[in-house]
Amino acid sequence: MVVTKEEVQALYKAHILPENNNPYHFEAKDNASTSLDAYNPMCGDKFQLHLNVKDDTFDTVHFHGFGCAISKASTSILLRKIEGISKVDAIALCEKFLKNLTEDNQVDEFDKELNTLIALKHFDGRIDCIKLPWEALLAHLMKG
Amino acid sequence: MxxxxxxxxxxxxxxxxxxxxDSAATTQRPKLVIDAINQFNSFENANIHRGVYDLSNSATKNFELAREKVAKYLGSTNPKTIAFTSGTTNSINIVASSFLRPRLNKDDNVVITLLDHHANFIPWQMLAKEKEAEFRVVPIDKNGNLDLTVLEKSLDQKTKFLSLNHISNSLGTTTDIGEIIALAHKKNIPVMIDAAQSIAYYDLDIHQLDYDFLAFSGHKMFGPFGIGVLYVAEKWMKNITPYNYGGGIIKDVTIEDTTFSDFPFNIEAGTPNISGVMGLSSAIDFIHKFxxxxxxxxxxxxxxxxxxxxxxxxxxxxxxxxxxxxxxxxxxxxxxxxxxxxxxxxxxxxxxxxxxxxxxxxxxxxxxxxxxxxxxxxxxxxxxxxxxxxxxxxxxxxxx
Incomplete structure (x- = not known):
């Protein structure tokens, strides 16, 4: 599916740039109970996810680092979604989101923010930017 | 213009x-090259060095003529200084593995520069680690230039090899490789040039530059993907040993042992990228138009x-x-x-x-x-x- 320049600009203007300019909890928290890297060696995008977990639930979550507007917005949205939910629910959310992101057709319904990210998968090779923090978090959680 | x-x-x-x-990643391909590849694939396809029938003989002849053409492109009169590889990365790894590995000892050093591509960085870094040798990376100034005085100081009695690119694929810095090669040779240090970014446009005549090893890729000089070149100076040819075993590189095989052909044939194990060689040959013809x-x-x-x-x-x-x-x-x-x-x-x-x-x-x-x-x-x-x-x-x- 080809996305026109106007469509991409509209998506950026409405969702990506605001998220990129005002990311959620964009702050290094080196004393968090868990920290992990979301790193794409192909392009150099690298975010540190700082996660405080209490009773198997994400209590407060922060992130910091360097990346493009899409990967930064994606990380920001991911963190907002997982704060306050259990690890099990976070795994389910990551799996469901990544499934809809990578398959040809979106089969599940999401809120506006996640739908925007999924819509951007058609934007010339940027799917890795969207997936970056979701895959990193899922891999971390699946390791136990 | x-x-x-x-x-x-x-x-x-x-x-x-x-x-x-994005020509530093790959140059576009002229019709001349595309036609040469299609011609081979459509009407001349046969394996080389193995058949006695006309098609195979013709393919072998054209393959070896291409080797001669590449040698001449570098000013070499000896086609046996040229080996066909899969690309610049492959060529550099061959020299690291076949040439330097047996010569590099603990506490020796191998020198590259900060301008180098990972392909001309990691092979030497890994080899130095393996041999407990020093991996020296010559710094650059804030503008992205190499300081030849600093480079010269990095070369000492323990330096066993210097490898550097002619043109930085990131900053575009063009380095005076002739002067650097002369500096290194004064200290008897062999030099490898990564010519990936310069081979299409610059005259890299061996008699002018006197490099010991040179690597480049076909696809950055209007040729196809998957074909590259390793030039080895005559004095080092006997020091290049097989790195990849298989058919086509042997003199004699018995159950007890195998003896190998000389360079360049000893590193061309298996069926080479013959259509790629035809494309590379045609790419040189294309460059000669200008x-x-x-x-x-x-x-x-x-x-x-x-x-x-x-x-x-x-x-x-x-x-x-x-x-x-x-x-x-x-x-x-x-x-x-x-x-x-x-x-x-x-x-x-x-x-x-x-x-x-x-x-x-x-x-x-x-x-x-x-x-x-x-x-x-x-x-x-x-x-x-x-x-x-x-x-x-x-x-x-x-x-x-």
Whole structure:
């Protein structure tokens, strides 16, 4: 599916740039109970996810680092979604989101923010930017 | 300036609006080369060195003629100085594995520069680790130039090898390899040149430059993917041993042991990329249509013009300001990640590269994690630079 320049600009203007300019909890928290890297060696995008977990639930979550507007917005949205939910629910959310992101057709319904990210998968090779923090978090959680 | 060079390339007929500014990643392919590959695949296909029938004999003859042509392209009268590989990376790894590994000992050192691509960085780094040798990376100044005095000081009695690129694929720095090779040879240090970015445009005559090893890829000189060259000076040919075992490289095989052919045949195990060699041969024919000085002048004009245009845009910062720059410019746009810049330029049919360009230590030294890179070839025109500028200005306005 080809996305026109106007469509991409509209998506950026409405969702990506605001998220990129005002990311959620964009702050290094080196004393968090868990920290992990979301790193794409192909392009150099690298975010540190700082996660405080209490009773198997994400209590407060922060992130910091360097990346493009899409990967930064994606990380920001991911963190907002997982704060306050259990690890099990976070795994389910990551799996469901990544499934809809990578398959040809979106089969599940999401809120506006996640739908925007999924819509951007058609934007010339940027799917890795969207997936970056979701895959990193899922891999971390699946390791136990 | 060269004129009408786009007409040689079918891709520009198919996409007349394409602004291709990524020739450092791969050059576009002229019809001449495409036809040569198709000709071989359609009407001349046979394996080499193994058949006694006409098609095989003809393929073998053309394959070896291509070797001769590549040797002549470098000014070598000995086609046996030329081995066909899969590309620059493969060629460098062969020298690391076959030549330097047996000669490098604990506490020796191997020298490269910060300008080098990972392909000319990691093989030496890993070998040095394995041998407990020192891996020396010659620094650059803030403009992206090599300081030859610093480089010379890095070469000492324990230096067993120097490898460096002619042109930086990230910053475009063109290094005076002739002077550096002479410096190293005064200390009896063999030198390898990564010529991936210069082979299409620069005269790399062996008699002028006296390098010991040279590596390049077909696809960065208008040829096909998957074919490359390793040149080895005659005095070192006997020191290149097989790194990859298989058919086609042997003198004699018994249950007890195997003896091998001499270089270059001892590193061409298995069936080579024959159609790729035909394409490479044709790419050299294509380059011979042009005067190399005119090619360099054409690209230099574009780079100077592009530099001026980029500097004129508020928020654009060019990374590095080398004294001698080839057809490559890296830049960043304040507040907009290179990946986003490249994606938006793509919306305007402008193809550029964004990222680390396989030069992570170099970009770290230049205090950046990623850049946008534009690179020019003989088919680019000034009006494409204008399009780049207009798109960047529009993007910056949109982003703010």
């Amino acid at each position: 060269l004129k009408n060079t786009k007409t040689y390339f079918p891709i520009f007929k198919k996409y007349p609006d394409l602004v291709y500014l 005067d190399k000085k005119e090619m360099i002048q054409h690209i230099s004009d574009l780079v100077n013009y592009c530099t001026d245009q980029l500097i004129s845009i508020d928020k654009v910062k060019i990374i590095g300001n080398p004294e001698n720059r080839s057809g490559i410019i890296s830049f960043v746009v304040d507040g907009i990640h290179p990946h986003d810049v490249a994606s938006f330029l793509n919306q305007d049919n402008i193809a550029v590269r964004a990222g680390m360009h396989c030069t992570q230590p170099l970009l770290a030294a230049m205090n950046t994690s990623a850049t946008v890179r534009v690179s020019f070839s003989i088919y680019n025109e000034r009006k494409e630079v204008d399009q780049l500028k207009n798109s960047l200005v529009e993007l910056i306005k949109f982003w703010s």
